[in-house]
Amino acid sequence: MKKLVLTLASLFLVSALTTAQKVDYDKEKGKEYADQVEETMGVYDNAEMTAYVNKIGERLVAQLEEPLFDFQFKMVPTSVPNAFALPGGYLYVTTGLIPLLESEDELACVMAHEIIHAQNRHAVKSMRRGILPAILQIPGNIVGAFNSQLGNSINNPIQAISSLGMASYSRKQETEADTEGVALAAKAGYDPQALKSALTRLAGATEIMSGEAETKSYLSDHPYTPDRVAKIDKLISSFDYPKSAGVSSDFLREFDGVLIGDDPTHGVVSEQLYIHPEFNFRMLFPDEWEIEAQRDMVAAQSKDEKSGVIGSFEISDVSPDSAGQAFLAELNPQYHSYIHGNEKVMISGRPGYMVSFQGDSGKETVYGFRLWIKYDNVLQSFYAVGYLDQRKTLEEIMYSIRHLSDEERSKVEISHLNIVNATGDENLEAVNKRTNSDIDPKLSALINGVELDAKLEQGTQIKTVVSTPYFE
Numbered sequence: 001m002k003k004l005v006l007t008l009a010s011l012f013l014v015s016a017l018t019t020a021q022k023v024d025y026d027k028e029k030g031k032e033y034a035d036q037v038e039e040t041m042g043v044y045d046n047a048e049m050t051a052y053v054n055k056i057g058e059r060l061v062a063q064l065e066e067p068l069f070d071f072q073f074k075m076v077p078t079s080v081p082n083a084f085a086l087p088g089g090y091l092y093v094t095t096g097l098i099p100l101l102e103s104e105d106e107l108a109c110v111m112a113h114e115i116i117h118a119q120n121r122h123a124v125k126s127m128r129r130g131i132l133p134a135i136l137q138i139p140g141n142i143v144g145a146f147n148s149q150l151g152n153s154i155n156n157p158i159q160a161i162s163s164l165g166m167a168s169y170s171r172k173q174e175t176e177a178d179t180e181g182v183a184l185a186a187k188a189g190y191d192p193q194a195l196k197s198a199l200t201r202l203a204g205a206t207e208i209m210s211g212e213a214e215t216k217s218y219l220s221d222h223p224y225t226p227d228r229v230a231k232i233d234k235l236i237s238s239f240d241y242p243k244s245a246g247v248s249s250d251f252l253r254e255f256d257g258v259l260i261g262d263d264p265t266h267g268v269v270s271e272q273l274y275i276h277p278e279f280n281f282r283m284l285f286p287d288e289w290e291i292e293a294q295r296d297m298v299a300a301q302s303k304d305e306k307s308g309v310i311g312s313f314e315i316s317d318v319s320p321d322s323a324g325q326a327f328l329a330e331l332n333p334q335y336h337s338y339i340h341g342n343e344k345v346m347i348s349g350r351p352g353y354m355v356s357f358q359g360d361s362g363k364e365t366v367y368g369f370r371l372w373i374k375y376d377n378v379l380q381s382f383y384a385v386g387y388l389d390q391r392k393t394l395e396e397i398m399y400s401i402r403h404l405s406d407e408e409r410s411k412v413e414i415s416h417l418n419i420v421n422a423t424g425d426e427n428l429e430a431v432n433k434r435t436n437s438d439i440d441p442k443l444s445a446l447i448n449g450v451e452l453d454a455k456l457e458q459g460t461q462i463k464t465v466v467s468t469p470y471f472e
């Protein structure tokens, strides 16, 4: 009998240890991802709004029976409406989510859902495929020459970011986050009904922005919103939540002036141009190439996914020559036989250094290069890869780098959410016109919860989106 007790005790010990280790693992991984998110997406720099989001987060976490992590709440500047949690309790609300919400209760319900994902240690099931993995899947023996380096410097952030925006959990975990999330919100004194309106508006906005209706598909990872809302509705009909004090009654004013759309400061895409306003350059990608801008970084690939370019930019004293030499010194000797060229170059009158590679993929010849260019005080660092017949295209992209013209400078805009009051006799359309709000009319009606032509009561608060030139 003694032996059995001992076994049980040690079993208990093992499982207890395992949980602690899992929590430590989450903390460690989460910190790593959080650093990547903040490095590549940036953190939205507004102390008051961040403090407000934190207040809501802390109020929710205080109701967890046993918080596993020291939760942190931040805002990230991106147009994608989203909130996401990383392992270890790092929680982010995108600025793009704000205009779609109407009350503190709605934001609290969305955040509670994410807190549950982190607290219950839901593992991300799949990730949206980013541009970079596709580039690395170009067959051929030379890609490894890039791969080894990409592994540290660029690969991780892009993968992390691509995955975070669209991380998907299993349906069971989504239901769990909804169920336990509304319960947590209610316990903290928030109206659990608000999750329904938030989800419905988010789905509506997604339909308007994508031009596609949400469909009920059993293949999709995402639960169909009306089904989700019906489930929540059934669940909370029995809730008796203590509506408590301290919920802002003027939610919109808390976020008056918040950034809408992407922050152009660290690089922006305008049609086929990549524009970096602060480093004063642009580069042109071929028609139909998909381009993705991140903080001081661009990734682009051809439509057939057979060629791609990644560039990263930083103010640096390092010369292209020494960057090239450092790359060669670190390059695994197995790739040296594929080196095709290794030389100083001039790109549009700027000093550069290029190491090019050529090798077989079995059928076709694969070509690629690493290139560093000193552009003013900025070191531009490129990876380019494709089949040999794309060589000219890849090089032309590099030769398209130029200072911004006045016309290109004037294309860069920054947009903010402005809360305005309707004056007498105005409808939504008139308010948008008066304030130069350039929001899509359908979206305007959706986020304001009124028809475009309905007469507004004097003083009604209206969300408008106003774009101004980035350069004065």
Ligand SMILES: [Zn+2]
Pocket: 113, 117, 169, 174, 177
């Ligand atoms: Zn979720």
